[in-house]
Amino acid sequence: MPILEIDHLQKAYGDTHILHDINISIEPGDFLVLVGPSGCGKSTLLNCIAGLEPITGGTIRIGGRDVTGVSPKDRDIAMVFQSYALYPTMSVARNITFGMQVRGVDKATQAAKLAEVARQLQIEPLLARKPGQLSGGQRQRVAMGRALVRDPKLFLFDEPLSNLDAKLRVSMRTEIKKLHQDLNASIVYVTHDQIEAMTLATKIVVMKGGVIQQIGAPAEIYNRPANMFVADFMGSPAMNLIPAQVRSEGGQTRIEIAREGAAPLVITDPVARQLPAEIVLGVRPEDIHEATGSAHLPGLAQGAGGEVMIEIVEPAGADTFAVTHLGGKPVTARLRAESAVRARAMFPLAFDLSKVSYFSPENGERLN
Amino acid sequence: MTSKAVTSNTMLRWGLYAVLILFALFYLMPLFVMLTTSLKSLEEIRTGSLLSLPRELTFAPWAEAWSSACAGTQCQGLRPFFWNSVLMAVPAVAISTIVGALNGYVFAQWRFRGANLFFAAILFGCFIPFQVVLLPMAQMLGLMGIAGTIPGLIFVHVIYGIGFTTLFFRNYYVTIPQELVRAAKVDGAGFFRIFFAIFLPLSLPIITVSVIWQFTQIWNDFLFGVSFSGPGSQPVTVALNNIVNSTTGVKAYNVDMAAAIIAAAPTLLVYVIAGKYFIRGLTAGSVKG
Structure with missing residues (x-):
């Protein structure tokens, strides 16, 4: 039975539609990440799940129970907020036990649960302090403790890491993942950070303008983006989206990419495909390889590349990024760190055609 | 900072204090008059100056104001x-x-x-x-x-x-x-x-x-x-x-x-x-x- 089922959810303020026909279903133990640029409605959706925002249409079921009109406290959820929202005048211990106290849980149970959560999150020395005396990372832990202690059916996280510095964010990310594995909890997590989405999720929902663009496992979202928006949004550096022309001849697909100051780059996809004349070729930076000496790479067919003019070279330690211009767009290739690539020189690059995506330039939808 | 600048800075500061003290005195004057007058006898008020300190302290006016001054026909003070x-x-x-x-x-x-x-x-x-x-x-x-x-x-x-x-x-x-x-x-x-x-x-x-x-x-x-x-x-x-x-x-x-x-x-x-x-x-x- 799904732990969370959202069915044809609509949300509007007057005539302004915030969420359009949202359908999501997750199983117990799933880690669902709602991701998208700011203003895409992901936080509103989370607040609707929590019951903090009324919805205009559709239903929400948590653990099989219809909670559409139920108040937040009766939804069996716990929530971690972006600002942590710790009660400033209460000690850490009281912050964590406040919910139990409100619900009239007896003192002994409260103390036992508090001790358990404090040990789990390693915040035992902080229990007597006030939130104002804690660092950002410590507040984050306390906010998680407040959620964990409730032992709810569903955890909701609203951009919980966005107020932390970069280093702490990475370590807390790992901790959240570990917590999810240890507890086998069901989580809905909102973020605008696509790396957070990729690393944490078992299932990702990419949103834009209140509309779901794609739902799928991280690998599926990354490798087979449903449209150009998802392709561009997920992954860093972003997927290269190159306008190109298609000629089908003899069971093969010939793709021509215009170049400035040189003949078009022609690549041949050995698979016969039904493609329109104008397409956008989507290729991840790591799927562009150095052509020489990499012919043995699987999926790297003959004629899948050519010599291109490299404009900028960015060594990043583990990789070297090379930027060229194809079809009027900058195109980034992720090469080996020890690559001999030089700026302002020709260099042979090849596309891994088994991994490319084809998009329609008219509506941005995936074609293959 | 040169010594000249220090001197002018100090003078500015003193000037500021002088003005502030002047204003404070100005605002405190009525309270001073009230307080001193309330501690003088009627005799002394008639003969002395408004701003002078009382020659002989008396708390009788305070006692009267509190418990026996007359408001109309009632004489119970405040x-x-x-x-x-x-x-x-x-x-x-x-x-x-x-x-x-x-x-x-x-x-x-x-x-x-x-x-x-x-x-x-x-x-x-x-x-x-x-x-x-x-x-x-x-x-x-x-x-x-x-x-x-x-x-x-x-x-x-x-x-x-x-x-x-x-x-x-x-x-x-x-x-x-x-x-x-x-x-x-x-x-x-x-x-x-x-x-x-x-x-x-x-x-x-x-x-x-x-x-x-x-x-x-x-x-x-x-x-x-x-x-x-x-x-x-x-x-x-x-x-x-x-x-x-x-x-x-x-x-x-x-x-x-x-x-x-x-x-x-x-x-x-x-x-x-x-x-x-x-x-x-x-x-x-x-x-x-």
Whole structure:
């Protein structure tokens, strides 16, 4: 039975539609990440799940129970907020036990649960302090403790890491993942950070303008983006989206990419495909390889590349990024760190055609 | 920094102090005259200079002002009226502050349809001149059967104070992040639980502001006091006026001065005790999340 089922959810303020026909279903133990640029409605959706925002249409079921009109406290959820929202005048211990106290849980149970959560999150020395005396990372832990202690059916996280510095964010990310594995909890997590989405999720929902663009496992979202928006949004550096022309001849697909100051780059996809004349070729930076000496790479067919003019070279330690211009767009290739690539020189690059995506330039939808 | 600059800097500083001291003296002058006059005998007031210190200290005018000065035909001093003022001001301040806190909490954190209009209407109440409401209020108090009583005065002052106290608390609570209320809702707390467990403990600075403001307004009020009180319920400001205006024969300046200081003392005292919180509460926001 799904732990969370959202069915044809609509949300509007007057005539302004915030969420359009949202359908999501997750199983117990799933880690669902709602991701998208700011203003895409992901936080509103989370607040609707929590019951903090009324919805205009559709239903929400948590653990099989219809909670559409139920108040937040009766939804069996716990929530971690972006600002942590710790009660400033209460000690850490009281912050964590406040919910139990409100619900009239007896003192002994409260103390036992508090001790358990404090040990789990390693915040035992902080229990007597006030939130104002804690660092950002410590507040984050306390906010998680407040959620964990409730032992709810569903955890909701609203951009919980966005107020932390970069280093702490990475370590807390790992901790959240570990917590999810240890507890086998069901989580809905909102973020605008696509790396957070990729690393944490078992299932990702990419949103834009209140509309779901794609739902799928991280690998599926990354490798087979449903449209150009998802392709561009997920992954860093972003997927290269190159306008190109298609000629089908003899069971093969010939793709021509215009170049400035040189003949078009022609690549041949050995698979016969039904493609329109104008397409956008989507290729991840790591799927562009150095052509020489990499012919043995699987999926790297003959004629899948050519010599291109490299404009900028960015060594990043583990990789070297090379930027060229194809079809009027900058195109980034992720090469080996020890690559001999030089700026302002020709260099042979090849596309891994088994991994490319084809998009329609008219509506941005995936074609293959 | 050169020595010349240091010198001019020091001179500037001294000049500044001189001006400030001058202004302070200017403002303290009336209080000085009141205090010295109240400690002189009538004989000395007649013969001496206004600004001179008393040659012989006497506390007799203070005793008279407190317990035996005559207001009209009654010669009980300020004492009974002082207690009237206390009985009026303390509940009126407490009630208007509590109501203002609840109003502010709703306007800041529980937005409802038409909230802005309601808030504007309440603010408008701050700017209605007292004189305008005298007649309708008198009628209303009569209908309620509390005309000429201390509860009647409390009622009037609470109504008039709510506009200001609502404004204070609303502006203070607006700075508290909304996520705090959301977190408490998810934790299962309701409207009053959130108010008493989370908002009220954060409110000490603004409660201080509200109490000082309201106490000063209510204690010092004369118009409502003189309009809506009966013979037994007059506040101290009205009694002071009666004492000063109903002397026969020689004017007892020393008793008048002592009475004026007694009438003004509580508001001064409240400000001296809680004044620094007043400034802090007016300027400080709340706690950052």
